[in-house]
Amino acid sequence: MSNTDVVIIGSGVGGLCCGALLARYGYGVTVCESHSLPGGAAHSFERNGFKFDSGPSLYSGLSYSPSANPLRQVLDAIGEDLNWVNYNSWGCYLPEGNFDAEVGSKQFEEVLLKLRGEEAVKQWRQLLKAIAPLSYAVMTVPTASLRSDLGAILTVGKFAPALLPYLGNAWQLTGAFDQVIKGIVKDTFIYNWLNLLCFLLSGLPMEQTSAAEVAFMFADWYRPQVALDYPLGGSGAIIDALVRGLGKYGGKLQLSAHVSEIIVENRRAVGVKLKNGTIIKAKTAVISNASTWDTLDLIPPTALPPSYRHQRASTPACDSFMHLHLGINAAGLSSDLGCHYVVLKDWQITAPQNLVAISIPSVLDPALAPPGKHVIHVYTPATEPYQLWANLERSSTTYQKLKQERSEVMWQALEKIIPDIRARCEVTLIGTPLTHARFLRRYRGSYGPSLKAGKESFPGPYTPVSGLLCCGDSTFPGIGIPAVAASGMIAANSLAPVTKHLALLRDIGY
Template identity: 70%
Template sequence: MNNTEVVVIGSGIGGLSCGALLAHYGIDVTVVESHSIAGGAAHSFERNGYKFESGPSLYSGLSYTPSPNPLRQVLDAIGEDLPCVNYDTWGCYLPEGNFDTQVGADQFCDILQRLRGEKAVAEWRKLQEIMTPLGKSAIALPPAALRYDLGAILTMGKFAPALLQQAANVIKLTGPFSRIIDGVITDPFIRNWLDLLCFLLSGLPAEGTIAAEVAFMFADWYRPHVQLDYPIGGSGALVDALVRGLTKHGGKLVLNAHVEEILVENRRAVGVRLRNGQEIKASKAVVSNASVWDTLKLIPPGAVPKFYLQKQQATPECDSFMHLHLGIDAAALPKNLGIHYIVVNDWHQGVTAPQNVVLISIPSVLDPSLAPAGKHVIHVYTPGNEPFAIWQGIERNSPEYALLKQERGEVMWQALERIIPDIRSRCEVTLVGTPLTHSRFLRRHHGSYGPAIAAGQGLFPGATTPLSGLLCCGDSTFPGIGLPAVAASGMIAANTIAPVNQHLKLLNNICS
């Protein structure tokens, strides 16, 4: 384990995607993970027979191929399947009322007709007309074609004809989504709804979310006959598939291996030093899947220019999470219980306001293997709207911490009680996660959801760094928060290291 070609720091979805693809390319790669479980923010864990997801709960584009979802493309490249259950409906508890909505082109128009009337329906259909060509443009250049060297001329060149046809729209996609809807959408409910979708995509409202992210979502969610996916086994099954792809091609995963420092020799990253003093040398590259802020902590003083450090340290950050993980008795619950619910308490506060949006996932309604017979597993969370400052300096296991957990967790209980009124009496397992939990177990700076780089006000830095031999992947390097974005980032880092001819072969296999 002391010598390899590439060391990847962190086994989040970005790091595993990078490592698995490198192994597929025949490159000797070692992924080192501080935690005892692989998967980063997507890892799963078990308590008393209940299988919990620490992060993702909404998946699409995974159950068919070829797919525009970069994560599906990674799985295709490494030859791993991911059996899924399909569904198309989730519940909404909004200030205007409670309703079920579906992916697909028309059902939301029925909701708008009931809530807002014909004018709102006409505005939504106009937006769909505008977004249809933008959606095609958003998938004209797959992230799988990107690499950060001159080889990109060849790999991106395969898609040049499609890009030229979409040139005018591609320019529109680089700005904030609010520019697309200004003058088109005047209905306040639709504006709020689009802000909510943008927040769930990027952690920012429409004015801060790059239009390409929303166009990609519209292309996927609002096409005819579309369905969403839930992997059998949850996010743990997804992590397992990537780990299999890594190890079957000769890659290595080392758990409980906390990186203290990136080794630098002659102004080049050449490996890592672990907390136990062990050094792992890398002859080709070091790839950090840690956040932008946490990666900086691993770089020795003087190894990168001061201006780079200052710029990266100043990257704005999204807030953190509160989590409620429950294992419950499901006796006499409604048979039509949904897998997902979105709760918005007050539009006037804005979707990014602390604890204003609460998400609920009950994946065992689709995948009973996640809970014992007659039980359900539930994940409730506030998605990137819990300020870290409230928790900073508080000692874990202190009475103050326990009291704050109870106080800040109440909004999640109240949201869930709108779905299951007697939920508190049904609980057999109750776990509460906080920003300090994120910071501790995921090694996340301030337990952050990721960078809050607003469209038009900054660019994601990509895979490269000023330190030769050091590349980065993960949510700090590619627009969008969530599985597709981090998988794309890992793919791009791996492709940058791989020979161009192998990269072209991969594109022919997964994008044809």
């Protein structure tokens, strides 16, 4: 048995952000990770000298401070950073044609003018004008100020005067983004483009994606002199920075430490039990970075009201992924190869086998691969039905055959960029929803909850069990890195005394 102030279950970005901030606030923190590597869906792994990102690969707002990106705010708070390389576009293979999409509003206007004409440009400018007050509202209140108790009156309230000019529009942030564009966007390509961006942001179509998420994205991507970021060392470098920050303030990370149970005594979470029998007692709180479904499995049946358990267990889940991780011979490839591409068959964006995302990060960071080689990550984002795989044995010939069949769409998409890709491969790894579930501890291999903006709400950090909080993609809208970083920050802030929270805001420039 060991003792600490706070036990955190899972070392995904949300759990590490929460743990590092709590350690900075002065709490004793132990983070328990079931995998042998930290990072959850953002961890990196190596094969034969190739270093792969397991998950996220598109970053922005991280290479400068102050920034509205919650992860950047966490890094500033714990005094950690890493080296970034910048770029400004990704390749698009869409039904209307192929082009490079650059961040920045003027650049996209050039694409619209070429593909759709002056009327489309006019609508785009009207859209930017309508979104501007929402973007300003989102950017005015830093995520670092948020907490889920009455202390928010002081931490968020300090930004109220600056927010006043935008309150007339701010109500739209609570709904779905499709309501923002009504009466403005009539051009079908702009509509479809926005729908694609929403899906890539949240795993949901536009009519279900939070307007606040999209307003944040527009504020970040469609401003002057904007650039996208990639961390040298891959996504694992971000995890390394968070782990350093955790350790700097005395926090501990335990790997291969699988939590089998949350210990509840007298209706209060008081610690966790590991699979190997070890008990870690928590004086202040237990915080779960596991998904809502997996967290429920850890809580004793009698500790939760049946209605709450049923409600959370019934949370709909986004679909899963197919993955290709490839290490290739890069000899003779074009020097203008891009880092990112999206390949879309048609505008039924959420249809299985329709949308493919491609990342070639060694274009930006050659150290990710041996000399003369590239690493490539290809995936179908949140469109692979788990039910196709649910009852298969991983060792079966049926499973192996289905892997080959369902990965073919990714090979074909990649062949549009590198026609002889199959002959170049030196490392080939095919991941399925079962892989996603096994290595990332993802319920049904899911991208996360499928909660419709304006109709269904995320629960935030608190649970009916005293002393048990949650963070991660099950608690805060938006599934990508900014959202899970925000969730970890909010959970940490909600435990911290308001005086320490206000001091942290001053320390990072707010």
